[in-house]
Amino acid sequence: xxxxxxxxxxxxxxxxxxxxxxxxxxxxxxxxxxxxxxxxxxxxxxxxxxxxxxxxxxxxxxxxxxxxxxxxxxxxxxxxxxxxxxxxxxxxxxxxxxxxxxxxxxxxxxxxxxxxxxxxxxxxxxxxxxxxxxxxxxxxxxxxxxxxxxxxxxxxxxxxxxxxxxxxxxxxxxxxxxxxxxxxxxxxxxxxxxxxxx
Numbered sequence: 028x029x030x031x032x033x034x035x036x037x038x039x040x041x042x043x044x045x046x047x048x049x050x051x052x053x054x055x056x057x058x059x060x061x062x063x064x065x066x067x068x069x070x071x072x073x074x075x076x077x078x079x080x081x082x083x084x085x086x087x088x089x090x091x092x093x094x095x096x097x098x099x100x101x102x103x104x105x106x107x108x109x110x111x112x113x114x115x116x117x118x119x120x121x122x123x124x125x126x127x128x129x130x131x132x133x134x135x136x137x138x139x140x141x142x143x144x145x146x147x148x149x150x151x152x153x154x155x156x157x158x159x160x161x162x163x164x165x166x167x168x169x170x171x172x173x174x175x176x177x178x179x180x181x182x183x184x185x186x187x188x189x190x191x192x193x194x195x196x197x198x199x200x201x202x203x204x205x206x207x208x209x210x211x212x213x214x215x216x217x218x219x220x221x222x223x224x225x
Contacts, residue, residue, distance in 0.1 A: 054211075061086035072111070075090060091111075093108045107192075109201050111187065134160035142206070152178040155176055159173065178212055
């Protein structure tokens with residue numbers, strides 16, 4: 028009798044873990060016709076709609092992993108909070124290196140590396156560069172950590188940018204989510220549109 032209870036408990040634990048995993052893997056799609064991309068993001072994250080009373084553009088993806096009502100005034104991010112923004116490069120930027128150079132000197136570089144993409148998806152990133160920087164010291168002496176994935180897709184440039192407090196214990200998990208988002212990005216550049224129209 029006791030052994031069967033232990034087995035049932037073990038099965039229940041496995042099922043609960045599986046349900047949690049399936050919820051963790053639920054993702055939504057976001058389309059921007061203006062910025063010309065489609066990307067997937069975790070369904071548990073919230074679209075940021077307002078900031079300082081101003082409404083965000085529905086064409087701009089800005090998500091947070093906590094309720095918008097919990098945002099701290101001024102600092103904005105909660106202690107365990109994170110934000111991910113996705114956008115396209117300014118029209119006068121032609122390369123990933125040029126885009127990265129624009130921010131050089133404003134923050135402290137921690138790491139920069141090329142992410143190898145074995146089999147690029149159609150209209151997805153064919154080149155991906157990860158840049159990790161530290162900056163913007165908070166009132167308590169803490170620092171923000173930024174992880175940016177610069178993506179070249181169909182001759183268009185995008186960035187998928189994560190930021191959170193440096194001491195956030197979920198740093199690696201957050202970076203993995205951001206990388207997964209970057210790999211899900213699909214460009215709607217002119218060349219991609221022409222290829223789809225054929």
